[in-house]
Amino acid sequence: MTQPVYQKILVPVDGSKNSFKALKHAITLADSCKAELGILFVLVLAKQLYAYTQINTSYISDTVLDEIEEFGKKTLEEARALVPDNIPVQTFLEIGSPVEIIPDFAADNNYNLIAIGSRGLGTIKGLILGSVSAYVVANAKCPVLVVK
Secondary structure (H helix, E strand, O other): OOOOOOEEEEEEOOOOOHHHHHHHHHHHHHHHHHEEEEEEEOOOOOOOHHHHHHHHHHHOOHHHHHHHHHHHHHHHHHHHHOOOOOEEEEEEEEEOOHHHHHHHHHHHHHOOOEEEEEEOOHHHHHHOOOOOHHHHHHHHHOEEEEEE
């Protein structure tokens, strides 16, 4: 039986502890497989702009959008700083729903493994709410490593 060889590993990060744990696992795999890493941050405007929807405004100031984008860039910089120089890495910032963006991004860019952090939801809460990692496992066209 042939061992799988990972050449491109995608790691979605959101600033959470578990997403950075997934990155550490991906770094180890990338180092042993001589793979390249892609680190992806997905801006979820609906979630970050919850307060704006509560006051029924359709205008979002450029300042607010800039702050949200800056958070994504800082998260990517933090993640990039953890990757040793011997591992090729690229960072990506996308806007949309992570459950749609992550599997599509991986497929469109020929990633053959996704390493993603689990939110650590309890069993009942996870069944009711679902999670990004569960959706990615169900819908990705490549293997998915869920780290908790």
